[in-house]
Amino acid sequence: MLRLYKTELSSRLLLGTAQYPSPAILADSIKASGTEIITVSLRREMAGRKSGDRFWSLVRSLGTHILPNTAGCHTLKEAVLTAQMARDVFATDWIKLEVIGNHDTLQPDVFALVEAARILSDDGFKVFPYTTDDLVVAERLLDVGCEVLMPWCAPIGSALGPLNLYALRSLRGHFPEVPMIIDAGLGRPSHAAMVMELGFDAVLLNTAVAKAADPVAMAGAFALATQAGRAAYRAGMLEPRDVAVPSTPVIGKAVFAQ
Amino acid sequence: MKLFVNGEPHDVAAQSLDALLRELEFEGEWLATAVNGELVRSPDRWACRLNDGDRVEILTPRQGG
Numbered sequence: 199m200l201r202l203y204k205t206e207l208s209s210r211l212l213l214g215t216a217q218y219p220s221p222a223i224l225a226d227s228i229k230a231s232g233t234e235i236i237t238v239s240l241r242r243e244m245a246g247r248k249s250g251d252r253f254w255s256l257v258r259s260l261g262t263h264i265l266p267n268t269a270g271c272h273t274l275k276e277a278v279l280t281a282q283m284a285r286d287v288f289a290t291d292w293i294k295l296e297v298i299g300n301h302d303t304l305q306p307d308v309f310a311l312v313e314a315a316r317i318l319s320d321d322g323f324k325v326f327p328y329t330t331d332d333l334v335v336a337e338r339l340l341d342v343g344c345e346v347l348m349p350w351c352a353p354i355g356s357a358l359g360p361l362n363l364y365a366l367r368s369l370r371g372h373f374p375e376v377p378m379i380i381d382a383g384l385g386r387p388s389h390a391a392m393v394m395e396l397g398f399d400a401v402l403l404n405t406a407v408a409k410a411a412d413p414v415a416m417a418g419a420f421a422l423a424t425q426a427g428r429a430a431y432r433a434g435m436l437e438p439r440d441v442a443v444p445s446t447p448v449i450g451k452a453v454f455a456q
Numbered sequence: 457m458k459l460f461v462n463g464e465p466h467d468v469a470a471q472s473l474d475a476l477l478r479e480l481e482f483e484g485e486w487l488a489t490a491v492n493g494e495l496v497r498s499p500d501r502w503a504c505r506l507n508d509g510d511r512v513e514i515l516t517p518r519q520g521g
Contacts, residue, residue, distance in 0.1 A: 214519075214520060216519040216520055217519070224519075237521055238518065238519065238520045239517075240516065241518040242462040242513070242514065243462070243482060243487060245480045245481050246482075247484075248484040249484075250487070250516025250517045251484045251485055254486045254516075254517040269520055269521065275493065279493060279494075283495055284488065286495065287488040287517060288517070404521035405521065
């Protein structure tokens with residue numbers, strides 16, 4: 199059972215709601231993934247449109263937990279205000295905290311991130327920080343009150359998969375009790391299985407599902423891979439070795455010729 | 457009074473944030489509001505007096521990753 203800020207969850211897959219071909223495919227993908235947490239954002243409303251109401255009605259009908267984000271915020275002040283506005287609308291103190299520091303890589307500004315996490319944690323928010331795989335930044339985020347970490351494994355939407363296995367192993371090894379969700383950069387189900395095999399607690403997906411040729415089928419594939427990776431981690435995997443070792447017993451093998 | 461609403465200039469008669477939402481037909485049930493970079497929670501909109509040049513943000517739930 200996954201436990202995030204005292205909320206217990208069966209699914210270890212979190213799903214973003216952006217970029218799907220249609221609202222129906224979004225809804226079916228959410229169902230196929232088995233996710234219990236979906237991410238949403240806040241954007242400007244247009245007069246007379248009630249566009250947010252339609253999306254929000256669809257999302258609420260699916261019965262999952264809601265994790266609002268601060269996507270697109272580039273400053274501490276923007277991120278904190280967006281989090282406050284999200285809490286007012288979504289009536290949750292969960293916030294996926296993003297403070298972007300670089301336009302090309304969407305790499306988080308970890309200095310502003312830590313400060314925003316401190317301000318929001320002090321204000322009662324349960325912060326899910328989108329961070330890099332940097333060990334020291336992770337420690338600072340825990341120091342200021344975060345109880346969950348969401349490191350990237352590659353830039354958002356890149357589909358590159360885990361780029362720095364050393365850093366990910368290091369993070370996992372240093373904070374074995376902290377729930378950690380790989381937040382960005384996963385492209386294929388095998389990537390999800392790989393980070394779950396490393397012992398990460400969950401994965402957060404969006405682009406890899408939404409932009410697949412068949413998002414609903416891909417949501418199901420990621421669900422299976424996430425479960426397989428977790429099961430493998432718990433089962434204890436064989437360490438790689440450089441020499442061949444026969445799996446069939448050698449003793450008792452017939453000798454046919456000399 | 458001239459205000460900036462979601463980045464666009466508007467000439468409005470409304471004196472409060474609550475009245476502004478009605479005047480500009482922001483009718484959605486699920487709105488978050490801020491004036492000059494400060495959150496204004498929905499129960500406080502009626503008491504939020506607006507001034508010339510104020511910057512108002514009106515946000516609503518959207519898809520997000």
